[in-house]
Amino acid sequence: MRDEQFEWVFRNVIELRSEAAACVREMRPFTDASDLCAAFHKYLDELSVGGKLQVLKSHPDLAGRLAAKGELTQESTEEQRSAGLNELTVEQKATMDFNNERYKKKFGFPFIICARQNKIQSIIEGLRNRYNHTTEQEIDIGINEVKKICTLRILDIVMNS
Numbered sequence: 001m002r003d004e005q006f007e008w009v010f011r012n013v014i015e016l017r018s019e020a021a022a023c024v025r026e027m028r029p030f031t032d033a034s035d036l037c038a039a040f041h042k043y044l045d046e047l048s049v050g051g052k053l054q055v056l057k058s059h060p061d062l063a064g065r066l067a068a069k070g071e072l073t074q075e076s077t078e079e080q081r082s083a084g085l086n087e088l089t090v091e092q093k094a095t096m097d098f099n100n101e102r103y104k105k106k107f108g109f110p111f112i113i114c115a116r117q118n119k120i121q122s123i124i125e126g127l128r129n130r131y132n133h134t135t136e137q138e139i140d141i142g143i144n145e146v147k148k149i150c151t152l153r154i155l156d157i158v159m160n161s
């Protein structure tokens, strides 16, 4: 791939962080998809704490305001749908709203979980339980979830091309 093509194709494998693809581009060549995923993971691992916070803050809430307005990225829309977050009961939606806000108020970034590997109940449980962690723990766990989301987005691109 040409440089611009690589950057375009992988621009959103980390939500709204197109500069990740520009940086990973420099690590070419890759032997296979798993090597490519490892390069994006390395990019995430090598970010400063401030950089990691920016990555976490780029993610939309699960079942949040952007979702309600239909303003999520296409990737996030599909991920949230796959977990059933577009079909919450009124009670589940209220639980999500309350816990998302409580989490953001404590940590200063949104609760992040790989929606495609979860269902409504495990997301709500995660939201409740992870609230008790320290900020350092949640930065680590959040970045680890971003890696899972990133891997699945890369595999979608590679499988469909």
Ligand SMILES: NC(=O)N[C@H]1NC(=O)NC1=O
Binding pocket: 015, 059, 060, 061, 062, 075, 076, 079, 080, 110, 111, 112, 113, 114, 115, 116, 149
């Ligand atoms: N908040 C949050 O976890 N958002 C992300 N999770 C996911 O699977 N896709 C997202 O946009």
